[in-house]
Amino acid sequence: TPQHLQEWTRHNTQFDRVTSVIITASQPRTIEWISNNAVVTEEEAEQHLEKLTELGVIIQQDNRYYPDPLYLRSQRIRQFYNQYETPQALQEQKQQLQQQTEKYQKQYSKHDNPQELFQKAQNTDNAQQKQTLVQDANRWLTAESDLQIIQQAIQLHDQYANIKQF
Numbered sequence: 001t002p003q004h005l006q007e008w009t010r011h012n013t014q015f016d017r018v019t020s021v022i023i024t025a026s027q028p029r030t031i032e033w034i035s036n037n038a039v040v041t042e043e044e045a046e047q048h049l050e051k052l053t054e055l056g057v058i059i060q061q062d063n064r065y066y067p068d069p070l071y072l073r074s075q076r077i078r079q080f081y082n083q084y085e086t087p088q089a090l091q092e093q094k095q096q097l098q099q100q101t102e103k104y105q106k107q108y109s110k111h112d113n114p115q116e117l118f119q120k121a122q123n124t125d126n127a128q129q130k131q132t133l134v135q136d137a138n139r140w141l142t143a144e145s146d147l148q149i150i151q152q153a154i155q156l157h158d159q160y161a162n163i164k165q166f
Helices: 002-011 014-023 031-038 042-054 069-083 087-107 114-122 127-160
Strands: 058-061 064-067
Touching (some): 014 042, 014 064, 087 127, 114 127
Antiparallel strands (some): 058 064
């Protein structure tokens, strides 16, 4: 909505808006797309994207930009450390994530993975069923991804968990 957009631009710097837009991009994006969505000029977007590239937050390839997967992974590990402060708490969350993925595997035994659920959703005419399939596929993907990341967080816990962010 226009009012929401005005609030967003008033309360966030250009750099913050560009960062927010590109870090949540689901696919590589052009400067034009980023500038339109961040409500900045293309020149301003390019300056901020160059800085984000230098910082290792994003990757630029073929005149398109996208979040650096390694950066996103390290940020997610840090979120886990902040949220689950002990190795035991991390292990408990790992078990919950394993249970979630097992639940989806049992529920959709004919469909081996979330991508197949997305495909089924595309081929479904029923809007409510389509929404349920997409939500479950997204949750399943997130649980699988978080499970991999939390396993890495557990392995690295002693080395990095007590390092505070500045």
